[in-house]
Amino acid sequence: MENAWFARRTYRSSDWTVERLVELKRRRRTTVSLVIPARDESATVGGIVARVREELAEDAPLLDEIVVMDSDSVDDTAAVARAAGATVHRVADVRPDLGHHRGKGEAMWKSQFVTSGDIVAFLDADLVEWGTHFVSGLLGPLLTEPRVSLVKGFYDRVLDLPGSPGAPEGDASGHAASYEGGRVTELVARPTIALRWPALSGVVQPLSGEWAVRRDLFSQLSVPTGYGVELAVLVDTHLRRGVDAVAQVDLGRRAHRHQSLRDLGAMATELLAVADRRSGLDRGSDRVEIQQFGSGEGRGRPRATAVSVVERPPAAEAGAGAAPHGGVAGDAGLRGGLEGVANRC
Numbered sequence: 001m002e003n004a005w006f007a008r009r010t011y012r013s014s015d016w017t018v019e020r021l022v023e024l025k026r027r028r029r030t031t032v033s034l035v036i037p038a039r040d041e042s043a044t045v046g047g048i049v050a051r052v053r054e055e056l057a058e059d060a061p062l063l064d065e066i067v068v069m070d071s072d073s074v075d076d077t078a079a080v081a082r083a084a085g086a087t088v089h090r091v092a093d094v095r096p097d098l099g100h101h102r103g104k105g106e107a108m109w110k111s112q113f114v115t116s117g118d119i120v121a122f123l124d125a126d127l128v129e130w131g132t133h134f135v136s137g138l139l140g141p142l143l144t145e146p147r148v149s150l151v152k153g154f155y156d157r158v159l160d161l162p163g164s165p166g167a168p169e170g171d172a173s174g175h176a177a178s179y180e181g182g183r184v185t186e187l188v189a190r191p192t193i194a195l196r197w198p199a200l201s202g203v204v205q206p207l208s209g210e211w212a213v214r215r216d217l218f219s220q221l222s223v224p225t226g227y228g229v230e231l232a233v234l235v236d237t238h239l240r241r242g243v244d245a246v247a248q249v250d251l252g253r254r255a256h257r258h259q260s261l262r263d264l265g266a267m268a269t270e271l272l273a274v275a276d277r278r279s280g281l282d283r284g285s286d287r288v289e290i291q292q293f294g295s296g297e298g299r300g301r302p303r304a305t306a307v308s309v310v311e312r313p314p315a316a317e318a319g320a321g322a323a324p325h326g327g328v329a330g331d332a333g334l335r336g337g338l339e340g341v342a343n344r345c
């Protein structure tokens with residue numbers, strides 16, 4: 001069945017040049033913050049920050065700040081990101097009065113208190129195949145369509161695990177990757193959307209970590225502290241502003257570091273908790289215990305994993321600091337970001 005939303009709201013990153021985006025941004029007096037949540041990403045975060053800084057802040061003034069949210073890293077993520085030109089905040093140090101939770105969603109939620117752009121764009125820190133159009137490409141619909149509030153990136157998802165099937169191409173060593181990536185997307189997110197919110201079934205990558213949102217919307221949303229953040233923001237945007245508030249942009253092909261199947265089981269649990277809550281099925285608990293089982297020597301041995309399904313209330317309700325151009329955001333946000341970029345020029 002043809003999806004009318006898909007036809008109306010699907011774009012390609014090549015629909016806008018960076019120069020055109022800079023002009024649109026200037027005319028609309030819009031500011032843009034890039035936020036990169038990162039936990040133990042010292043291997044990749046430096047290269048990612050350096051490239052976006054060079055191409056989207058120095059060569060073209062598209063980003064007003066580049067902020068890395070250091071999410072309880074135990075490696076050199078913060079130092080590497082700072083050296084590459086980002087403003088770095090330790091998530092636990094941002095608004096300590098609000099407490100601290102572990103997780104990606106917590107890093108994104110707290111980023112609202114230390115940034116000030118009218119548009120907030122997110123980029124994962126573990127990318128190994130990507131381009132700066134993963135950021136610039138998200139901005140076109142937001143700068144041209146007033147009704148659009150959330151833009152999701154989509155791409156072919158590479159699964160680069162030993163022995164993965166259906167290889168589209170191999171490297172010189174004979175090692176081959178396939179387009180079978182996005183296992184939680186295919187097995188949990190897409191079926192859940194089809195069952196509960198079919199209006200969103202034209203979204204190609206509902207869990208993509210590359211997305212951009214208007215601050216005035218994001219600050220009104222509850223935000224799961226873990227991996228449920230993408231599904232929650234997508235569904236809540238649809239429920240609050242209608243499906244045409246969502247757009248998507250083709251970004252080509254993406255490869256990232258994969259998590260183990262058992263870790264993805266925890267992620268899947270977080271997504272199902274998000275879906276339950278938005279379907280009136282809240283269990284009233286912020287913790288779910290899943291049983292997973294060993295294999296080989298440990299076959300059948302149960303291992304309980306506690307999965308946190310905490311959600312943060314809308315940042316707009318969190319008091320001083322949530323305002324886009326005041327409090328903590330004004331002090332450590334835009335200005336800090338520009339200094340971070342300028343210091344390296």
Ligand SMILES: O=c1ccn([C@@H]2O[C@H](COP(=O)(O)OP(=O)(O)O[C@H]3O[C@H](CO)[C@@H](O)[C@H](O)[C@H]3O)[C@@H](O)[C@H]2O)c(=O)[nH]1
Nearest residue numbers: 037038039071103104107124125126207208209227230259
């Ligand atoms: O506690 C955490 C965990 C992860 N991250 C960062 O979040 C990004 C994505 O995390 P990752 O573990 O690589 O997630 P994926 O397995 O890639 O999960 C996919 O699916 C998730 C669930 O929707 C999305 O949040 C991800 O962006 C998307 O890439 C990376 O920069 C991480 O460093 C944090 O900041 N804090």
Ligand SMILES: O=C(O)[C@H](O)COP(=O)(O)O
Nearest residue numbers: 181182183184185207258
């Ligand atoms: O988006 C997803 O479905 C998860 O991040 C898993 O992705 P992967 O199967 O490519 O590791």
